[in-house]
Amino acid sequence: MNATQPKKVLIVDDDLGILEALKFMLENSGYEVKTVSRGDEALPVLKEFGPDIVLLDLYLSGFDGRDIAVEIKNSPEGKNTPIAMISAHPSAGEVLKELDIEEFLPKPFDVSQLLSVIEKHTSASR
Amino acid sequence: MKRKLGRNSHSTSAASERGARAKKSKKQTMRKSSGVVGAAPLRHGRSTATMLAARMHRQEILALLSQIALATVDIDVSEFMQEACLFLARTLEADYAKVLQLDPGGQTLTLRAGYGWNKSIMRVGATKFKSNSTIAGLTLTSKHPIIIKDLRREKKLRGFAHLKAHHVTSGMSVIIHGIRGPYGVLGVYSRASRSYSADDLNFLQSVANIMALVFERSDAENELRRFKYMADNANIGISLVDKNGRFHYVNRITYERLGFTKGEYMKKRVVHTPAGSSQSQFRRLFQRAQKQQITQLETLEMRKDGVEIPLEVNLTGVSFEGEPYIFVVSQDISERVRSQAEKLRSQRNLEFLSEASLLVGSSLDFQKNLGKVARKAVSYIADACAIEMADHTGGFASAAIAHREPKKSRLWRASRDEFGGGEGLFGRAPHVAAAGRAELHSHVAPSMLRKWSKSRSHFAALQRLDAASLMIVPVMIGKRVMGTMVFANSSGSRRFDDADLAIVTELANRVALAIENSKLYFEIEEQKERLDNTIANVPGIVWENWVNPDPATQRSNFISDYVEEMTGYGERDWKRPGFMRDILHPEDRDRVLREYDEMVEKKRGMVQHFRLVHKNGGIIWVESHSLAFKDARGRLLGFRGVIMDVSERTELERRKDEFISMASHELKTPVTTLKVFTQILQKKTENAGESITAAYLSKMDAQITRLTDLINDLLDLSKIQTGKLTFKYSDFKIDSLVGEIVEQLQPTTDTHAINVIGRVGRLVHGDRDRIGQVLINLLTNAIKYSPKADKVNIYLSERGGNVIIDVEDFGIGISEEQQSRIFERFYQASEGSRTTFPGLGIGLYISDQIMKRHGGKITVLSEKGKRTVFRVLLPVTAVHEKLTLV
Secondary structure (H helix, E strand, O other): OOOOOOOEEEEEOOOHHHHHHHHHHHHHOOOEEEEEOOHHHHHHHHHHHOOOEEEEEOEEOOEEHHHHHHHHHHOOOOOOOOEEEEEOOOOHHHHHHHOOOOEEEEOOOOHHHHHHHHHHHHHOOO | OHHHHHHHOOOOOOOOOOOHHHHHHHHHHHHHHHHHOOOOOOEOOEOHHHHHHHHOOHHHHHHHHHHHHHHOOOOOHHHHHHHHHHHHHHHOOOOEEEEEEEOOOOOEEEEEEEEOOOHHHHOOOOOEHHHOOOHHHHHHHHOOOEEEOOHHHOHHHOOOHHHHHOOOOEEEEEEEEEOOEEEEEEEEEEOOOOOOOHHHHHHHHHHHHHHHHHHHHHHHHHHHHHHHHHHHHOOOEEEEEEOOOOEEEEOHHHHHOOOOOHHHHHHOOHHHEOOEOOHHHHHHHHHHHHOOOOEEEEEEEEOOOOOEEEEEEEEEEEEEOOEEEEEEEEEEOHHHHHHHHHHHHHHHHHHHHHHHHHHHOOOOOHHHHHHHHHHHHHHHOOOEEEEEEEOOOOOEEEEEEEEOOHHHHHHHHHHHHHHOOOEOOOOOHHHHHHHOOOEEEOOOOHHHHHHHOOOHHHHHHHHHHOOOEEEEEEEEEOOEEEEEEEEEEOOOOOOOOHHHHHHHHHHHHHHHHHHHHHHHHHHHHHHHHHHHHHHHHOOEEEEEEEOOOOHHHOEEEEEOOHHHHHHOOOHHHHOOOOHHHHHEOHHHHHHHHHHHHHHHHHOOOOEEEEEEEOOOOOEEEEEEEEEEEEOOOOOEEEEEEEEEEOHHHHHHHHHHHHHHHHHHHHHHHHHHHHHHHHHHHHHHHHHOOOHHHHHHHHHHHHHHHHHHHHHHHHHHHHHHHOOOOOOOEEEEEHHHHHHHHHHHHHHHOOOOEEEEEOOOOOEEEEEHHHHHHHHHHHHHHHHHOOOOOOEEEEEEEEEOOEEEEEEEEOOOOOOHHHHOOOOOOOOOOOEOOOEOOOOOOOHHHHHHHHHHHOOOEEEEEEEOOOEEEEEEEEEOOOOOOOOOOO
C-alpha cells in the first residue's frame, strides 16, 4: 500500500448537513471522501470507490442501515471493509448488537472521537 | 362451824358471793322457823343452835329440819347438812357428826358437811368406800345401819386404827337413801362410851331421810334449772298445753319471736298458737298426739305486729298425774320458706331471661321484637314494661309498652303519647343514660314522681300509672346508651329488689347486643350493596382468588360482571380452576405465573402488566393490581385485585415512547451537524491564531453538549417511566471512573476546583456509564448551586459493604423541607423567585433511580446557606435487577 495515498471514507447518511460537515472535516484531515444520501446508492458507490471505511447511518429515509450493512458485508468488495454505524437513535446500541459491524458512534459525537475511530480502522489494515 | 354460828350473830361474814340471794331467803326462813319453836334471845358467846339443841326435843328438831327442807326455795345443801350435823352432835352428845356423799360414779365418798372438834377426823371415811376399812364404807356395803357401843369390845372393828387414833369409842352410821339409791352416809361419833339406843338410831335415820329429801330436791331443782336454761336458750319454741288449750309452760323464744311478753303470751288460747287455728282442729291434733302419733305440721303464727311467721310444729302427747298435755315444739322456718321462694323466683327469672332473649332477636323487625320482650316481661317479672329508645335527636321515644292489665295498658299508652317524648315516660331516661347505671326505686314516693314530672298534669298522670316500685335500666353497649327499659309494679304487687334489678340489667344487655347485631346486619347489607354498586361500575375486573389451602388449585372466588365485557368470557368460565392460565397471552404466560408464585411465596400482591387473549382472538393489554389477604394468624388466604384494560393506554405509551425516541433522534441530527461545524471552525480559528473566536466557539461546543445531555435526560426519563432503562453491567474501578469524570468536568468550570479525597481500591459491579452519569449530575449540580464557592470535594471511602462517594459543595444549601422532595421528578431547589437556577429538574430523579436499580441509594445532608453533601451508596456486589417495571 502506498502510505502517501489518502485513505478513502464513504459516508452514507440522508442528512445533507451532516454529509457536508463530515466531508469538509475529513477532507481537511486528509481523507478522500465520497458521500451518499440514498440507501440504494451505497453498494454501487462502494464498488466503484473502494473505501477504507464506511460511515453508515442507521436510519435513512426509506432504507434500513442494517440491510445496507448486511449487503455490504455480503458483497465481495465490501466484506473486508470496516463499517462504523452512526446514529442518533436512542436504542441504536441495542439494535446493532446482532450485526457484524466494527464500530458504533452515537450522534452527536466529537470530531476527535470520529477521527480516532477512523484512524483506528484505517491504519491497521492495508 | 364458827362461821355458821356467827350467821345469826352480828357478824356479816355469812354472806358469801355464791348464792347470796338464796342464803338471804334461807336465813329468813331459818329465823322464821326459829320463831316457830320459840327461839330465845341471843346471848353473847353461845350460838342459838347450841342453845336450841340443848333444849329442843328430838321431834321438834325433826319438824324444824323437815320444814326447812320442804319450804326453802333454792336450799343450800351444804349449809343445811352442816346445821343438821350440829343438831345431831348436840342432841346425841357426840363429839362429831358428818355427811359423806357418794359421788355420781358411786365409787368414792367425799365429805359434804360435818361438825366436830377435829378437822382430820372429819375427813376419815372420805375415800373409796369399798375398802370396808371405814365405818361409812362398811355401812354402805352392808346396807345396814351400824351402832358401835364400845369400840374396844367390837372385834370386827379392831383393824380400824384411825378410830382408835382419834379415841373414838362409840358411834352410829346410817345410809342416806334416795329414790334412785344411796346419796351417802351420815354418822355421829363420840370419844366417851355411849350406849346408843334404837331410838337414837331412829332419830339419826330420820335426819338422814330429811337429808335425802334435801338432796333430791336440790337435784330436781338443778335439773329444772338446767332444763329452763336450755329451753330459754334454745332456738326452738317449747310449750306445754293442756286439753283446754291453756299454756302451762312456754320458753322464752316462743313468745319473744312474736314480740310478746311472757304474760301476754300465756294469756292466749292455744287456738291462736301453733298448736291449732281452730277449736276443732286443736282437739283433733290433741287427741292424735295423745295416741302417741307423731304429729308434725307447718302453720303460720301471727306476730304482735300482724306479720305472719311460718312455723314447723311437732306435737307430742304427755301425761302428768293422769292429766293429758301436749308438748309443742315449734321452729321458725321463715328463712327456709324465703329461700325456697327465692329459688322459685330465680328459676322463673332465668326462664324469663331465656324466653325474652329468644324474642330479642326473633326477627329483623326490631320494633316488633321489643314489643314481644315487653309483653314477656309483664307476664313474668313486672306489672308494666316500657322500652324507650334514643333517637337521632338525642331524645327518647317509646318503642314498646305493655301492662298486665289491658285497661292499664291503655292508660300507660295514653300517658306515653302525652308525656313520653324526649325524656321518657318518667323523665328519667336522660339521667339513666348519663350515669350509665340502672335505677332501682323499690318504693316510689309521690315526692319522687313530683320531682321527675315536667308539669302538674304529668305528675297527675304518673300517679295514675300506679308505679309503686320501679326499675329503669339503660340499654347500652360499652358507654353508648341506646335506650332505657322501664319496669313497674303496682301498689298491690311486690317491691322490686336487687335480684330483680340484676335480671332486668342482664335482659337490657341482651337487648343492647341484639340491637347492635341487627344494626350491624343492616350496615353490612348497606355496605355490601354500596360495594356491589361500586364494583358493578368499575371499568375493570374486580376479583378475589383463594389460594388456601392449595395454591395449585386456586380458583376465582369472586369476579365482577365486567369480565365478560372485557374478555368475552363469562363469570362461569372464570370460576373454572386454571382458566386464567389458558387465556394469558402465550408470550406472557410463564412470566405471569412465575410472578404469581412469587406473590404466593412472599404473601404480597403486586402490579403486573400482561396480555390476555379475548374470546374473539384479540389481544388485550391489562394492568393487574393485587393485594394479599390473610387470616388472623397471618396465613395467606388469597388475593384480591382489579384488572384494568390498559390496551389503549399501552398503545398511547408506545406511541409516546416512539415519539420521544423519534424526536430525540430528529433533535440530535442537526445537533451533530452543528457540533461538527463548530469543532471545525474552532480548529480553524485556533490555527489562524484567532484565540478569542476559538474560545467562543469552544463555549458554543459546550452548550451543544449540554443540549445533547438535556435531550438524553428526557430520553432517560421516558425510559425510566416505561421501565425500559437498560443497564450494561461490568466490573470496574470506581477510582478511575471518578478520575475520568473530574478530568472531563474540570475544564468546564473556571471557578471551582474539583478535589478528590481518598480512594477505593476495589472493583465494583455496575453500569459504568450510568454511574458516571450520576456523578456528572451531582458534580454539575454542586458547581451550579455554589456560585460563590471555589471548590467542590469528592470523598471516596468504603464502609459496611458499600462504596461511598460524597460530593460536597459550599453553596446555597437545601432546606429540610426541600430535602425530602428533591428526588421527585421535575423538582428544583430554588431560593424563591429572585434566584432561580435553570434546568429541567430531572437529573436527581434519574440519578436516584439509577442508584436504586443498583441496590444503592443517594442521600443528602445540607446546612442551609453553608454546604451540601450528596452521598452515593453503591453496594460492592451491586444487585442488578432484571428489566422490570419501576
